[in-house]
Amino acid sequence: MARRKRKDEPTDWVAPDFDEVGYMRTEIQAAKTAVLTIAWAAVGAIVSFLLYSVNAALAFFAGIAVAVGLYYVLPFLGISVKGFKRRDWTGHGITYFFSWLAFWILLLNPPFGDFTTPTIQAISVSPYQTGYTGGLSCLPLVGGAVFVPQNPPNDSVYVLFRATDNVGIASLQVNVTPVGSAQPPFELTPIPLSGLSRCRNHTSEPYPGGTYSVSFKFGPASTYRVIVAARDPSGHIAAYTFDIHD
Structure with missing residues (x-):
C-alpha cells in the first residue's frame, strides 16, 4: 500500500x-x-x-x-x-x-489638406428702405424663391445669408440679374455682420459667424435672380441661386 x-x-x-x-x-x-x-x-x-x-x-x-x-x-x-x-x-x-x-x-484636414467646399445657408429676404434700422421680417426661401411685397415706403430688399468654410472664405460674390428687364446685371459687395440679429422674434440672439448682408433697390423688374458664390483658399467653390419676386 x-x-x-x-x-x-x-x-x-x-x-x-x-x-x-x-x-x-x-x-x-x-x-x-x-x-x-x-x-x-x-x-x-x-x-x-x-x-x-x-x-x-x-x-x-x-x-x-x-x-x-x-x-x-x-x-x-x-x-x-x-x-x-x-x-x-x-x-x-x-x-x-x-x-x-x-x-x-x-x-485630410487643415493645415495639411482641405477637401471641403464652402457652405451657403440661412438665406432670408426682407422688404427694406434705405436708412431703415428697425426689425426685419427675414422671409425664408421656399423652393428656391421668395415673394417680397414692396409696400411704400419700402423700395428695396435686404438679403441675409451665411457663408462658411472649414478654413475660411477667400472670396465672396453676390450677382443679381433682373429677369425680363432691360436693366443690366450688377454685382453687390457683401457686408459681414456681428452683434444682435435684426430679424423679428430673434432680436435677442447674435448673428452666427459668417453672416453677411446685401441690399439693393427693387425695380423696375418684378423678379431678380440672385447668385451667391463663395470660394475658399483651396479653390473650392459653392454657389446658390434663388429668385426674389415682388
Whole structure:
C-alpha cells in the first residue's frame, strides 16, 4: 500500500530557469514591431491622401493594401517574422488599420489638406428702405424663391445669408440679374455682420459667424435672380441661386 504524502514534505517539482535574455529580446522585438507598424501606417496614410483627390474609394482600398507590405518591410528592417502566428499578424493588422485611419483623417484636414467646399445657408429676404434700422421680417426661401411685397415706403430688399468654410472664405460674390428687364446685371459687395440679429422674434440672439448682408433697390423688374458664390483658399467653390419676386 502506497504511503500517503504528508503536507509538509517537499514536492518533486522544480521551477524551470527563467530565460531573462530571451524574454527581453522578445519584448524588444515586439516593441520594435509595433513602432514600425505605426510608421508604416503613416506611409499608407500618405498614399491614401495622395489618391483621395482622384477617387475616395481608391484611396481607402489603397491604404488597406499597403498593409500587405508589412510582410516584406519588417524583415528588411531586421524583424524576423518566421515565428509570427495568425494572432500576431491579426494584432499588427489592427494596429496598422487604426493608426492608418487616424493619420489619414489628420491629413485630410487643415493645415495639411482641405477637401471641403464652402457652405451657403440661412438665406432670408426682407422688404427694406434705405436708412431703415428697425426689425426685419427675414422671409425664408421656399423652393428656391421668395415673394417680397414692396409696400411704400419700402423700395428695396435686404438679403441675409451665411457663408462658411472649414478654413475660411477667400472670396465672396453676390450677382443679381433682373429677369425680363432691360436693366443690366450688377454685382453687390457683401457686408459681414456681428452683434444682435435684426430679424423679428430673434432680436435677442447674435448673428452666427459668417453672416453677411446685401441690399439693393427693387425695380423696375418684378423678379431678380440672385447668385451667391463663395470660394475658399483651396479653390473650392459653392454657389446658390434663388429668385426674389415682388
